[in-house]
Amino acid sequence: MSEGKIKVSIDGILVEVEPGTTIMNAARQIGGDVVPPAMCYYSSLEGSGGKCRTCLVKVSKGSEKDPRPMPKLVASCRTGVMDGMEVQNITSPEVLEARKGIVEFLLINHPLDCPVCDQAGECDLQNLSYKHGIEETRYNFDRRTFEKIDIGDKIKLHMTRCILCYRCVMVADQLTDKRVHGVLGRGDVSEISTYISNAVDNDFSGNMIDVCPVGALTDRTFRFKNRVWFTKPVEAHRDCPTCSGKVTLWYKGEEVLRVTGRKDEFGELEEFICNDCRFDKKATSDWVIDGPRSVKNTSVISSNHYELPAPPPVIKENLKLQTENKKQLERAEKLK
Amino acid sequence: MTRQLLLEHINVPGINTFEVYRRMGGYSAVEKAIKTMGPEGVLEEVKTSGLRGRGGAGFPTGMKWSFLAKPEGVPRYLVCNADESEPGTFKDRYLMTYIPHLLIEGMIVSSFALGAHTSYIYVRGEMMQQIRILEQAIAEAKANGFLGKNILGSGYDLEVYVHPGAGAYICGEETALLESLEGKRGNPRIKPPFPAVSGLYNCPTVVNNVETIAATVSIINDGGAEYAKIGIGRSTGTKLISAGGNLNKPGVYEIELGLPVEEFIYSDEYCGGIANGKQLKAVVAGGSSVPILPANLILKTIEGAPRLMSYESLAEGGFVSGTMLGSGGFIAFDEDQCIVRNTWNFTRFYHHESCGQCSPCREGTGWMEKVLFSIENGQGRSSDMDLLVNVAKNIEGNTICPLGDAAAWPVASAIRHFRDEFEWHVNNPVESQSRNYGLANYAIMANS
Amino acid sequence: MLNINNTENIENVEFTPELIGKFNEIVSRYPEGKQKSALLPILHEVQAIAGWLSVPSMNKVAEFLNIEYIEVYEVATFYTMYFLKPQGKYVLEVCRTGPCCLVGAEKIMKHIESTLGVKEGEVTSDGLFSWRGVECMAACGNGPVLQIGPEYTFYENLTEESVNQLIGKLKNNK
Numbered sequence: 041m042s043e044g045k046i047k048v049s050i051d052g053i054l055v056e057v058e059p060g061t062t063i064m065n066a067a068r069q070i071g072g073d074v075v076p077p078a079m080c081y082y083s084s085l086e087g088s089g090g091k092c093r094t095c096l097v098k099v100s101k102g103s104e105k106d107p108r109p110m111p112k113l114v115a116s117c118r119t120g121v122m123d124g125m126e127v128q129n130i131t132s133p134e135v136l137e138a139r140k141g142i143v144e145f146l147l148i149n150h151p152l153d154c155p156v157c158d159q160a161g162e163c164d165l166q167n168l169s170y171k172h173g174i175e176e177t178r179y180n181f182d183r184r185t186f187e188k189i190d191i192g193d194k195i196k197l198h199m200t201r202c203i204l205c206y207r208c209v210m211v212a213d214q215l216t217d218k219r220v221h222g223v224l225g226r227g228d229v230s231e232i233s234t235y236i237s238n239a240v241d242n243d244f245s246g247n248m249i250d251v252c253p254v255g256a257l258t259d260r261t262f263r264f265k266n267r268v269w270f271t272k273p274v275e276a277h278r279d280c281p282t283c284s285g286k287v288t289l290w291y292k293g294e295e296v297l298r299v300t301g302r303k304d305e306f307g308e309l310e311e312f313i314c315n316d317c318r319f320d321k322k323a324t325s326d327w328v329i330d331g332p333r334s335v336k337n338t339s340v341i342s343s344n345h346y347e348l349p350a351p352p353p354v355i356k357e358n359l360k361l362q363t364e365n366k367k368q369l370e371r372a373e374k375l376k
Numbered sequence: 377m378t379r380q381l382l383l384e385h386i387n388v389p390g391i392n393t394f395e396v397y398r399r400m401g402g403y404s405a406v407e408k409a410i411k412t413m414g415p416e417g418v419l420e421e422v423k424t425s426g427l428r429g430r431g432g433a434g435f436p437t438g439m440k441w442s443f444l445a446k447p448e449g450v451p452r453y454l455v456c457n458a459d460e461s462e463p464g465t466f467k468d469r470y471l472m473t474y475i476p477h478l479l480i481e482g483m484i485v486s487s488f489a490l491g492a493h494t495s496y497i498y499v500r501g502e503m504m505q506q507i508r509i510l511e512q513a514i515a516e517a518k519a520n521g522f523l524g525k526n527i528l529g530s531g532y533d534l535e536v537y538v539h540p541g542a543g544a545y546i547c548g549e550e551t552a553l554l555e556s557l558e559g560k561r562g563n564p565r566i567k568p569p570f571p572a573v574s575g576l577y578n579c580p581t582v583v584n585n586v587e588t589i590a591a592t593v594s595i596i597n598d599g600g601a602e603y604a605k606i607g608i609g610r611s612t613g614t615k616l617i618s619a620g621g622n623l624n625k626p627g628v629y630e631i632e633l634g635l636p637v638e639e640f641i642y643s644d645e646y647c648g649g650i651a652n653g654k655q656l657k658a659v660v661a662g663g664s665s666v667p668i669l670p671a672n673l674i675l676k677t678i679e680g681a682p683r684l685m686s687y688e689s690l691a692e693g694g695f696v697s698g699t700m701l702g703s704g705g706f707i708a709f710d711e712d713q714c715i716v717r718n719t720w721n722f723t724r725f726y727h728h729e730s731c732g733q734c735s736p737c738r739e740g741t742g743w744m745e746k747v748l749f750s751i752e753n754g755q756g757r758s759s760d761m762d763l764l765v766n767v768a769k770n771i772e773g774n775t776i777c778p779l780g781d782a783a784a785w786p787v788a789s790a791i792r793h794f795r796d797e798f799e800w801h802v803n804n805p806v807e808s809q810s811r812n813y814g815l816a817n818y819a820i821m822a823n824s
Numbered sequence: 825m826l827n828i829n830n831t832e833n834i835e836n837v838e839f840t841p842e843l844i845g846k847f848n849e850i851v852s853r854y855p856e857g858k859q860k861s862a863l864l865p866i867l868h869e870v871q872a873i874a875g876w877l878s879v880p881s882m883n884k885v886a887e888f889l890n891i892e893y894i895e896v897y898e899v900a901t902f903y904t905m906y907f908l909k910p911q912g913k914y915v916l917e918v919c920r921t922g923p924c925c926l927v928g929a930e931k932i933m934k935h936i937e938s939t940l941g942v943k944e945g946e947v948t949s950d951g952l953f954s955w956r957g958v959e960c961m962a963a964c965g966n967g968p969v970l971q972i973g974p975e976y977t978f979y980e981n982l983t984e985e986s987v988n989q990l991i992g993k994l995k996n997n998k
């Protein structure tokens with residue numbers, strides 16, 4: 041064992057991590073299918089996570105010292121690992137069942153207006169529903185609606201689509217010097233709002249669009265211009281006095297339709313970019329091109345056509361997961 | 377007559393004033409704790425007493441106190457949870473109204489034990505009258521040297537402040553309460569860290585219910601061992617029960633834990649039976665969050681043993697046939713009450729009070745309310761009961777704080793025990809609008 | 825939808841020196857630098873003046889506490905005791921939760937609605953009354969109950985007659 045590191049197993053796969061690492065980040069070190077989905081957690085935003093509950097996992101063994109399982113499913117993004125901890129994500133039917141329920145909760149009041157939503161094709165909620173959702177709704181009541189509002193001349197707020205992840209509020213809190221929008225109201229009628237008409241105007245406010253997991257905050261300079269899967273992402277940079285200047289340009293033919301920050305494999309921005317780069321530099325001559333952006337072959341963006349992503353690993357077809365699952369269950373039974 | 381530890385002097389005229397309270401032996405626990413026991417001594421007595429949190433969860437108080445982190449140079453806080461808002465519960469209001477000095481005295485000994493020098497009483501905003509009463513009591517205690525600098529010449533300093541809420545059930549959850557006390561929205565925090573490590577202003581904090589803190593006074597005066605003799609098993613001491621609903625004598629009663637439920641409902645010493653000569657249909661024994669039980673199961677366990685008012689006895693049978701003592705909000709339903717309507721009403725409450733932070737509770741409570749409303753209004757479908765049970769299951773255990781569980785349990789238990797009444801509503805949409813299902817077959821069960 | 829589009833006609837709000845003194849006393853209950861803790865009690869004080877919280881008054885509170893305006897709006901819209909639009913002079917708040925409904929709270933609400941002639945949340949034409957159902961007020965043993973701010977006086981064991989008497993008495997108070 042490496043110096044000072046602790047061991048944790050996720051779905052039977054061992055990984056050594058620094059003390060203080062969360063289960064989510066330990067899983068991200070492993071990568072692949074054992075990484076729980078995250079709709080509200082954002083590693084670069086302090087205090088994010090814990091709210092959407094899609095990343096719930098089962099801790100079937102607390103630690104080497106105290107092997108008792110945790111009584112409830114825990115939010116992997118906000119639960120630290122302990123030495124010897126054993127976690128079940130996709131090997132736990134209980135977790136998959138709970139996740140299905142959470143996805144349903146997120147969708148019952150979602151407008152499902154993907155055909156007219158700019159986020160379609162790069163929407164975390166869309167991907168989550170493909171992977172974990174059910175095909176029909178059991179909800180037969182009117183869905184909650186809000187009016188669309190402009191918060192500033194560059195950002196459109198479409199509250200009806202919001203899943204209240206609080207990420208945009210944290211961006212405003214942690215990246216900008218003055219926050220003018222927040223979560224107002226309570227319960228299922230709480231909403232992102234400025235309360236009085238107010239423009240969100242700040243050098244870094246555009247990052248709210250990139251951190252939004254759904255189409256609630258969209259880029260007004262790109263709005264309705266094209267579907268993302270018809271555009272070609274290209275990595276580029278410029279010498280920017282305000283930010284790192286490292287971006288992704290989204291081309292349609294010769295034209296730059298949109299500029300975003302560069303996202304990593306978990307959909308998080310590698311670096312936040314400034315509004316100048318995002319909204320005002322839309323000529324190829326503004327940029328130094330680094331090359332095409334690599335896009336996962338499961339993404340609609342790479343394939344330019346609709347295709348279902350690969351189905352999640354099915355336990356009954358995967359011998360390794362099967363044996364692990366059995367072992368975990370036996371251990372849990374013993375400790376009862 | 378049950379031993380009265382909290383309400384012994386409640387009927388003494390002027391007991392709300394310092395003078396009379398002191399004459400009746402008040403503040404002797406402060407003297408004893410500070411002069412002879414020391415903080416460790418107080419903690420030991422509370423541990424010995426077996427006192428458990430009276431706000432609903434029933435966690436051992438001494439253990440909670442001993443978890444408090446004590447890093448050098450960092451202040452520690454005691455916060456009293458007086459945000460009493462669990463439907464059916466009104467004991468804290470009663471205690472603060474009539475015998476406020478008991479709470480203040482408890483605050484002093486508890487703060488002393490924990491080494492807190494500033495303590496807050498978070499009172500729900502609607503209790504403006506009680507806020508005034510407590511502020512008055514604090515001023516009197518301070519004027520008489522029991523609060524402020526150098527209490528009783530011991531060198532121990534303590535200030536107690538009252539902080540008003542502003543209408544949010546969720547602030548009864550301890551971390552939401554702390555957020556609210558910091559001037560924020562009452563969104564529960566994600567745990568860990570627990571308040572004992574990082575609570576108010578990120579400092580180690582203990583949050584205790586009003587009744588818990590008040591109970592420490594007699595524990596100091598008479599000793600923890602004496603307190604532990606009262607009650608039954610791990611349910612030691614006395615408990616305030618708020619009795620409401622269709623009872624002849626609703627009100628706040630101090631009982632020794634272990635009192636038979638039947639005696640509590642029917643004896644003249646307590647609730648005096650069901651109002652208007654009607655029959656008991658169901659009981660919610662510990663505040664609206666706990667599972668509802670039909671009359672037969674609240675009076676006797678499934679094995680036929682008499683059900684007692686104690687943490688263990690009420691929980692016997694688990695959620696299949698048992699319930700919880702909770703906060704002691706005892707709501708009795710007579711034969712004319714409609715379980716469907718009541719379940720809808722409670723669910724509306726949780727829907728209204730959900731903070732909206734996490735998705736299962738934010739979306740699930742509203743969904744359940746809408747389904748229940750349609751059943752109650754003759755538009756239910758036969759699949760709705762299974763749907764409700766499933767939605768409740770998807771909420772339960774998957775939320776940030778216990779409000780999700782609290783919303784799910786009443787629905788799941790109502791359908792578990794009263795499914796035929798729900799089905800009757802669905803199958804008789806017209807008739808159910810004009811009359812209640814009544815006791816139907818529960819009557820037979822209740823008398824057996 | 826919690827969005828106010830009309831920000832014109834917003835008058836300037838001034839707090840009296842007495843009120844500022846009271847605010848300072850409230851702030852002194854909390855540790856240095858934790859003045860935001862005073863937000864809830866201060867909003868109660870401000871609401872007691874006009875019966876509701878206008879945008880300028882909330883902004884003024886934000887300036888006093890040295891926090892962003894939005895932090896006040898977030899809190900004021902979360903807690904149900906704060907009114908974000910003008911109310912009647914007397915707001916009758918009737919408990920509508922389970923235990924009170926077992927003993928007739930719904931009937932009392934219907935009676936208030938027909939007596940005052942206004943729906944829940946509306947103000948009577950003379951500006952004297954508005955009413956609404958609120959959730960459990962922790963007085964279940966004496967239901968049905970209602971409360972009237974800003975002192976939140978309680979009226980318990982309500983009957984239609986006692987409600988009539990109460991409304992009559994308040995009308996005479998003016």
